[in-house]
Amino acid sequence: MGGTTSKLDESLQKYEDLTYLNFKQIKNCHNRFTDIKKRENVNSGSLVDLTKPVCTYDDLFESVPELGHNPFRDRICDVFSSEQGRKLNFLEFLDICSVFNENASQEAKIKRAFQIFDFDNDGFIGKGDISKVIKTIVPDDSNTNLNITDAVSDQIFKEFGGPEENKLLTKFQVQEMLEKSPEFADNFTFALQ
Template identity: 30%
Template sequence: MATGSPGHITCWALGAVVLLQHREGGGGMGQCLRHQMHWEDLEEYQALTFLTRNEILCIHDTFLKLCPPGKHYKEATLTTDQVSSLPALRVNPFRDRICKVFSHDDVFSFEDVLGMASVFSEQACPSLKIEYAFRIYDFNENGFIDDEDLRKVVLRLLNSDDVSEDLLTDVTNHVLSESDLDNDNMLSFSEFEHAMAKSPDFMNSFRIHFWGF
């Protein structure tokens, strides 16, 4: 891929594919106290997210298998290492940024995990997905996707150490020429949103089909 044409990587191709596949079984990790989720809590989580009841219960089961022993799931937290070790995130080139954006102080509460799964669900609205995609690609967190951010995104998407400086420059320039409407060499949120809204592939790529082992 490192030798491909820059035209093959458009701005909307920056959508990270996060496909978490379900796998049965535990694996020697501690478990929370097996408190069942109250019906009222399940109803509230469903009202506040884009997740179905079955998806919420699946996430709950996964969380129980990963969290420390002896704590109720509402009080327990997971480390970013635990979350990034989930099968699909483990090989995702943006797993560190995804964990950074959705965690708080580098740990995940159950509600943090629910929030992440909700954003990547098929039912989540485009505006929410675009908002979080922008935050993930804003590596230096300056409120823009600038040349520095774009270069990092392209390098991760190409997944190769053998990327020439010329190709890297050509690709980032191509993205900016398509989407940088005010010609300031960076993408504001509104410019990024405009580019993503025109993408037929973004909604399909920025989603989770299953959450679990």
């Protein structure tokens, strides 16, 4: 048994250099992830298959309320998951925890924020993306959302966008916008308890 824990620790320790997490945080992520699998009779003392999609979004949200309470939870998982069918593997979960860690660089946070807000995955943030961001944050009231969306979109494009006919924001424009937001890094952070 002691050998298994040692192998597990060795396997997890290599992720310290690849993430913004320390060993204790990585071990905590592994424990949280394997807790989900305990319900499916997987031995939690061993290293789970790091690349196999073994966790559904819903199981993850139930077991990790820090993520489950985020209004962008589905979109976050979509961006980090390489699989269809609302599933994540351990490495993808670790990547989420790393980017949302307080020690993650602002550059890494902005890169992932851009991907999360780019709902149509076209490499730009357009009015449709902004509309979906607002609908994710503001409770559904079609008239209110429409008015808010128009006002927010117009202000964003006026301040950060290019020519009037080009209602698309590039990664660099979004980076500039988020760098000017002092609360961005704090809002793009959670810690596993």
